[in-house]
Amino acid sequence: MDGMMSRRKKILCAAIAVLIAILFLFPIYWLVQLSFKPDMEAFGRVLTYYPHTFTVSPWQENLDDPVFITSLRNSFINGFLTMGITLLLGVPAAYGMGRYKVRGSVLFLLTFLVSQMLPASLTLTPLYLIFNSAKLLGTHISSPIAIAASSIPFAVITLRPFFRSVPVTLDEAARLDGCGPVRAFFYVMIPAVKTGIITIIVISFLNGWNDLVYSMTFNVGADMRPLTANIYKFQSAYGTKWNCIMAYGTILVLPVVILFIFMQKYIVGGLTAGAVKE
Amino acid sequence: MQKRKISVSAQKRKEAYFFILPAFFYILLVMGYPMVYNAVLSLKNMDVKNLKSGASVFIGLQNYTELFGNETFRLVLKNTFVFTIACLVFQFTIGFAFALFFKQHFPLSGLIRGMILISYMMPMAVTGLLGKNMFMNDGLINDLLKRIGMTGPEWLTNTTYSLPAVIIMNCWVGIPFNMLLLISGLTSIHDDVYESAMIDGAGWGKRFVFITLPLMKSSILAVLMLGFIYTFRAFDLMYIMTKGGPLNSTDVLGTYSYMFSFTQFKFSRGAAVAMVLFACLFVVGMFYLHLLRREEE
Numbered sequence: 415m416d417g418m419m420s421r422r423k424k425i426l427c428a429a430i431a432v433l434i435a436i437l438f439l440f441p442i443y444w445l446v447q448l449s450f451k452p453d454m455e456a457f458g459r460v461l462t463y464y465p466h467t468f469t470v471s472p473w474q475e476n477l478d479d480p481v482f483i484t485s486l487r488n489s490f491i492n493g494f495l496t497m498g499i500t501l502l503l504g505v506p507a508a509y510g511m512g513r514y515k516v517r518g519s520v521l522f523l524l525t526f527l528v529s530q531m532l533p534a535s536l537t538l539t540p541l542y543l544i545f546n547s548a549k550l551l552g553t554h555i556s557s558p559i560a561i562a563a564s565s566i567p568f569a570v571i572t573l574r575p576f577f578r579s580v581p582v583t584l585d586e587a588a589r590l591d592g593c594g595p596v597r598a599f600f601y602v603m604i605p606a607v608k609t610g611i612i613t614i615i616v617i618s619f620l621n622g623w624n625d626l627v628y629s630m631t632f633n634v635g636a637d638m639r640p641l642t643a644n645i646y647k648f649q650s651a652y653g654t655k656w657n658c659i660m661a662y663g664t665i666l667v668l669p670v671v672i673l674f675i676f677m678q679k680y681i682v683g684g685l686t687a688g689a690v691k692e
Numbered sequence: 693m694q695k696r697k698i699s700v701s702a703q704k705r706k707e708a709y710f711f712i713l714p715a716f717f718y719i720l721l722v723m724g725y726p727m728v729y730n731a732v733l734s735l736k737n738m739d740v741k742n743l744k745s746g747a748s749v750f751i752g753l754q755n756y757t758e759l760f761g762n763e764t765f766r767l768v769l770k771n772t773f774v775f776t777i778a779c780l781v782f783q784f785t786i787g788f789a790f791a792l793f794f795k796q797h798f799p800l801s802g803l804i805r806g807m808i809l810i811s812y813m814m815p816m817a818v819t820g821l822l823g824k825n826m827f828m829n830d831g832l833i834n835d836l837l838k839r840i841g842m843t844g845p846e847w848l849t850n851t852t853y854s855l856p857a858v859i860i861m862n863c864w865v866g867i868p869f870n871m872l873l874l875i876s877g878l879t880s881i882h883d884d885v886y887e888s889a890m891i892d893g894a895g896w897g898k899r900f901v902f903i904t905l906p907l908m909k910s911s912i913l914a915v916l917m918l919g920f921i922y923t924f925r926a927f928d929l930m931y932i933m934t935k936g937g938p939l940n941s942t943d944v945l946g947t948y949s950y951m952f953s954f955t956q957f958k959f960s961r962g963a964a965v966a967m968v969l970f971a972c973l974f975v976v977g978m979f980y981l982h983l984l985r986r987e988e989e
Contacts (some may be wrong), residue, residue, distance in 0.1 A: 419798065426797040434790070438808040441822050441864065444832060446824070461835045503715040510711030514704060522716055527984065529723045531977050533925030535946045535966045539953045540726035540733060543743075561724040564713050595707045624815040626928045631954055642817040647933060656825055663818045670814045679804045681813065685869075686876045 442667065449661035456657035472657040476665065481636055481644070486665065489623055489640035493669075495558035498616055500625030503562070504569030508604055511570060512577030512583070526567040534627050537563075541674055542631055555665065556632040557640075561625050565618040573686050576610035577603065587611065613684030616677045623669060641666050656683070721966030727970075733963035739959035748960070755964035764940055765948070767927075772944040773858060776923045782863045783919060787870025788912075792928035794871065795878045806873070808868045816865070822931025824848065833905060852942035854934055856985070859941050862929055870915055878904070917980040921973055945969040 417626075448456060449472050451465045456472075476482045511522060541560055542551070550556045580603060588598040602610060623640075631642035639647075641662070652658045674681060706963055731920055738748035759765045792807040811819070824833040827847035833845030844913025847857040881904065889899050905912075927946035930936055936943035936951065941950075 422796040426795070427796060429850055431794070431798070431800050431804045435804045435807055438811060438864070438868065441826065442814075444826065445818070445822055450706075458936070459830070461830065461832065462890075463888035478986065503718050505713040510708045514708030515745065516705050516708040516712075522712055523979070525716060525719055525724075527981060528977065531973065531980075532723060532727070533923050533927075533946065533969055533973065535925060535949045536900050537723055537726040537926065539959050539966065540729035541722070542727070542953070543733075543959065544726065544876070546743075549734050559722060563719060564884050567717060570715065580806050589720075595710070620813060624817075626817045626931070627950070628813070631950075642815050643833070645817055645821065657961065659821060660825070665823050666818050667814045670808060674810055676814060682806055682809065685812075685872060 419420065442671075445660050448527065448656055448663050449658075449664045451657045452655065453655065456660075457654050464661060465650070472516045472655075472661040478662050481647070482641075482662070483488055484637050485639060485644045488629075488638065489642070489666075491554050492557055492561070492625060492629060492640045493622035495555060496561045496625075497618040499558055499562035500565040500569050500614060500618035500621075501611075504566040504618075505573060505611065507566070508570045508573030509577050511615045512574040513603075524652055525527065526570045530567040530571065532563075532564070534560075538631060538649075540679050545632060551632050552635060552638050554638070557625060558622055558627040560628045560632070561622050562618070565614075567657065568621075569614045572612045572613060573607060576607040580606045609680065609683070612677065614679040616673055616681055620670060620673065652659040698710045707775065726798050730966055731968075733960050733968045736960045738960045740959075743957075743959070751960075755961050756968075759961070759968070760965055764943075765965075767825045769938055769950045770922060770944060771855060771940075771942065772926075772969075772972075775855060775862070775919060775942075777927065778856075779862050779866055779923045780916060780919050782859070782925075783866035783870045786863070786915060787867045788914075789866065789875055790871040791874035791878055792900075794877055794989055802983065804846055805871070809872060812869045812872075816928035817932050819865060820929045823857065823929070823933040826859075827857045847936060849938055851939050854938060858930060858933060861933065862926065866919065866923065870919065873915045874908070874911065875920070877908050877915075880909050880911075883984045898910055912984075917976055917983070920976050921980070921986045924973060924976075925969065945972075 447464055450468050450470065451462070452469045452471065454469050455466060491628065507522075507526075511519065537560065545551050545556050550559075557672055584602055584606060585598060589603040597644075624642065625640070626642040629640050633639045633643065636644055636647050645662070648662055649659060703811045735750055735752060736748045737754075742748045743971055745760055794801050828834075829844075829846050829849070833847065837844040845853040847853045872897055885907075894902065925946055926944055927950065930942050930944060930947050931950070934942040936947045945968060949962045949965035949969065951962075952958045952965060
């Protein structure tokens with residue numbers, strides 16, 4: 415039914431699509447344009463739709479703040495640690511689930527499926543109390559531990575079909591060449607599912623980067639918090655200085671946009687496969 | 693020969709467990725154990741005062757009876773359902789329409805379909821910030837309304853309009869996601885099914901009702917249930933955009949539980965709210981797993 419579209423209809427569809435894109439991307443434009451407005455314009459009485467006077471001082475103000483710089487660093491730490499734990503545990507588990515049939519497979523799969531759906535609210539209070547007695551509160555690893563608990567199931571469910579689709583002969587050839595299971599896993603299987611691994615890398619990083627609730631609960635000190643968890647601190651410091659707040663927001667969105675531009679194929683594929691975000 | 697086969701399969705089993713079990717135990721430790729802990733906690737009276745002394749005791753279902761006897765909690769429960777159902781209705785219908793539209797092959801369809809997913813990938817905290825700015829009394833939304841001759845309400849300071857504002861922001865994130873999931877369902881329907889229906893003279897509406905909907909049944913149910921699960925547990929958006937206010941009008945179970953545990957430090961009360969949240973998700977989640985299982989077979 416697609417092949418029969420006339421040229422005129424195609425142009426009409428493209429025009430509607432552009433309208434939809436404008437509507438959906440406008441809030442992001444709004445975020446960015448506000449960050450380049452001087453104070454007068456950003457919270458003046460008259461609303462402008464683009465910076466009539468262009469300035470980078472809201473960005474400057476953020477970048478000059480040492481707490482902002484540590485928060486930015488903490489956001490990266492959150493992202494990379496979450497990614498690390500997810501890759502370390504999730505990828506082997508996906509391989510095991512995809513290539514072997516053992517007793518307990520159904521139980522494992524069910525556990526991963528269920529844990530993917532659990533809300534943070536359910537584990538937040540107990541984890542806080544557990545981390546409190548384990549002296550883990552206020553450390554860089556506390557939030558990634560919790561975030562990875564939902565990234566790992568995502569990795570398992572997304573990657574399992576990838577591993578399953580690798581031909582068995584590839585595995586066997588490696589074994590015949592004298593590879594042990596671990597070597598075969600690293601040198602044969604991982605390269606064979608590269609696409610899926612990239613998806614997991616991107617999405618687990620974003621899970622860590624985007625996290626708010628764990629990071630603000632487990633870290634009381636502003637110097638330990640990532641950007642998301644320090645929004646309130648900056649909001650009270652800036653008051654209604656929306657240009658500074660939006661420069662802050664733009665920096666938070668920037669890695670997402672960059673990853674999206676270069677990795678869209680992997681992100682979209684991964685989201686469809688795992689059908690989840692967290 | 694027989695013996696060798698057994699030892700090979702024992703070896704295989706060992707390998708499998710070597711790969712799977714670390715992740716499995718991690719999940720049990722970081723999710724399973726806290727879940728049980730949370731259930732136990734909800735039956736106690738632990739707060740910041742008896743945390744250090746360890747003097748908290750079991751009080752049975754008192755947290756729950758007090759919650760359900762509390763008018764604010766009932767409002768929060770209602771808000772959570774209103775928010776979830778309203779979001780589902782809009783996200784699903786508009787998302788479905790977008791999926792049908794973007795499934796077609798025309799210039800830019802793939803590019804734009806991907807681009808609008810950015811709202812889904814960005815931190816919900818920033819979505820909250822944006823919502824806070826755009827729905828200000830003299831913000832973007834009311835300015836746009838003024839241009840078409842309407843007077844916008846005081847979105848975030850009026851208890852009638854605060855929840856709709858939060859719902860709109862959430863739909864901005866949810867519509868692209870629903871679209872994405874539904875498109876993958878749609879592309880699994882072969883074109884020749886439609887073609888033969890067209891030869892039989894079925895119009896667009898007929899094709900949609902008699903082909904698309906029945907063939908999409910399982911993906912529609914999956915999308916609705918996943919949507920329910922992810923929307924019902926909302927937290928970040930409200931926490932940044934309205935902090936549950938004004939007057940609890942945008943408070944949902946997630947934010948309410950957080951308020952008990954980490955503003956008032958009544959950990960057990962917060963745990964009880966989280967259990968109610970879990971119970972609601974559990975019912976829907978079981979239904980979803982049942983469907984998934986049927987599909988695996």
